[in-house]
Amino acid sequence: MDETQLKVFVGIVQRYFEKITGKAAEVGTPFLGQPKELPIHDFTGVIGISGSQRGCVYFSAPAQMLKELLLRAGETDLSEDNFADLTGEIANTISGNARREFGSEFLISVPVVVRGSGQHITVPKDVRAYVIPLRWHKIAASLVVSVAKA
């Protein structure tokens, strides 16, 4: 996965935040994380990648951020299910846009939402993942890209 491809993922998330809230998410300095040390917040939307590269991309956010997002979208139902729905929607946006951007380069699955920060997300073993820290209204979330050549 090269820089351009990573930028596509980052761009998608930024645009999403901008569109919904009028304020893009701030991107922190991306770093590398070992599979066992990857950040996982309360809600995580995972999309699988297959084809010439394998692995997954996930967006993980704390409940607080999701709550703020919902409030800003004029939503009053602040249930956990709604948080999960929103996470799924963000992951869906990533998946849909990425599919358009990358087309035949690799295959992108339908997202799956995982609840709870203690959850385990299957990422390729022995691969350092890109962790892209996101900040929005001082709340931190993460975009993680963990892929290996097939």
Add this chain to the structure above:
Amino acid sequence: MTARKLLIADDSNIVRSKIARALGQHGLHIVGLAANGREALELFKATRPDVLTMDLTMPEMDGIECIRAIRALDAKVRILVVSALSDKGTAIQALKQGAQGFLDKPFTEAELSDAIGELLEETGNG
């Protein structure tokens, strides 16, 4: 039985002589060597061979066009496409135009010899 006449069409000199060497031993009488489709067509008209080996990517007139033209002249000639398999679709077009077999490049003399043997076998006996 008179020896069958063979025409070889390939833009590579090396490939032409390789085919000629292998099939000369096979008992075929080589009546012509063509370096492109146009030459192949002219030689075909002049020599009326029984068997043809045909490259697909050649200058002047490509193999598919050449096969089509030859097939219009002669329904019986046996044509073996000998080409590098970069695109299966192109090779299949060549077969649709009237070639009966395909041999992937690079090939060994034994493979070529087997392919010609197969090509010359009468059809329809199951």
Add this chain to the structure above:
Amino acid sequence: MLGFDLGKYRTMVVSIALFLVLDLGVLILNFVISSEIDKDAVNINLAGRQRMLSQRMAKTALQIEARNAQGQPSEKEAKELAQAHATFDGTLNAFIAGGNTLSGAGKDIHVERIDDAHAQAILAEAKGLWTPFSTAVRGLGDKGAPSPEAAAGIARQAEAVNLSLLKLMNDLTTRCEQLSSDKATTLRMVQVSGITLATINFLIILFHFLRHLRESDRLVEKARRETDNILQTTQEGLFLLDDKFAMGTQHSKALAGIIGTDRIAEQDFLAILRPMVTQKTLDTAKEYIELLFQPEIKEKLVASLNPLNHVEIHQAQGAGEMSTRYLQFGFNRVREEGRITHLLVTANDITRRVKLEQELKATEERAKGQMGMLVEILQVDPSDMHRFLRAANEGLGHINNHLMEQGGGKAEQKINAIYRITHRLKGDAGALGLSMLATPFHELEEVLDGLRGRPNVTGEEFLPITVHLKALFEQLETVGSAVTRIAQMRGVVTVEPPRPQIDPAEAVPRVVSQWQAFTRQIADRQQRQVQLSYSGIDLQKLAPVLQESINSMVTQFVRNAVVHGIEPPAERRARGKPESGRIAVYVSQREDGGADLSFRDDGKGLSIAKLREAAVRAGKLTAEEAATLDHRRIVALIFEPGVSTREAVDEDAGRGAGLDAVKDMIARLGGTVRIGSTPGEYCHFRISLPAQPEQLAAAA
């Protein structure tokens, strides 16, 4: 052709023919006998008429006589007599020898001789009676009315034969009826037996063919079961495909799993393929299948064009994961009477094979790329190499730590810090002639150079740094594994001991020669042979507190290694090790000013079992606890005060003090320790000490 075709049906044809012959036979016999019976009926009528005629003649004769006596004319009666006589005579003769006579309707009919001895006997007797009477009647001639004498004579004769003739003709009638009745009986018998035979024949046909039908049904059933068994058990996906791309009604059980659908029978194969392959592959596959149905195309010579020989398909699977499988479809023509009716398609899941091939290919490619790398690595001194790799790994780790630290406003500092590390590592790699590492470090340096001095660098702009960092980590791993392999090869190939790790030109640092002397001293006392070698930085570069600590730790480790680790020379020989044991000490300076110490001996390593015993002996653990504790915790026991695996106490070891002191020291300095050991091979301590406050204070 016909004869061949008849084969299987011959019995049936013969049976049916026989049936027809029987029927025809019965019909003919029926016809013949019926016509006989018809004739008999005529005979019966004629015989009856004879009876009547005999009476009429007698009556007429008497009438003639009476009329003559009364002088009345008798021509009419005479004529009647003559007529009756002629009819009787003709009929009698026809019965005896065959001939014509008049029918009841006055027509001339042919009557055959009655072919029966009894009837003929009757007729012969009648003829005997008849002939004189007949002669007499004929004697009357056509002379008109007979004389009264003649009439009386005829009358007397008629009286004489009348009853006998009547009786005979009666008998004849009866006989004829008898004959007719016999024939009717025969006819019935013929009909009954004909029907019986036909029935038998029918039954034979029925049973024969039922048996055959059942037999062939059984064979068909058996064949079907066998086919079923094959289709149920084969691991290949098998099905037939027709020229309209429709799949056959039967397929192997495995097929559903391979192509991932149960709806197979009579489905459109292309529709099943569509979601698996690209449009182009689908089009090519369609054309390829069409080609295979063309008889002039040589099946074997187009096999290499099969676009479905290797189909990669992707399927979503659970938590966002995708699985990739590889399928292979093979096509073989199925011919019936020389015509290509179907293609037998074999489908296989070749994922395992493809994965293996890919691994093999990747390995080969790595091997190729590694050749150049190996040449570079071979030119570098192994210890320099290790040192560099370690430093580079640490350096990259530090870069990542800098990146990981989030928070605004510090971008410039971050970039500068990363730049420094990168620049240094690039220089190191260059100095060692490792261009495969110097080049990527250089590339990263250029990225950083582009960002340096720019205000407000965004997080996103750090992305290329992270991408380079990842590549560098991977490249280091590749080099590291190559170095390890070279080391293994050297270990196998080289017999002589490795080169001294310290340049002989350089004087051995004082502290190192102290360690070596200490080692010799203990080794002598313990009857061991041990050599200590040192590589790494000049210890004097370190902060004094670290120098002291390291010196003290090494001393403890040497003691521990010689006493517990290095085996006696004889034992080492027996184990295939050089008699002289080796201790390798390595110290490096950390980026933060701290230090890393590595201490390794090639003795017998840690014995988990002995440590357990020692811990129990020292009262640290109960036997039960010792048995259940995991290895890592057991290994940690060597740092516990009072735990020594040595049974006897002497001045070098046995009191269990020493390593616990090391542990305390490390703890005090805020450092960490890691132990690696392989029984029978080595024991390796790695201690990492951070920069010390007094250093920092000094630096400030």
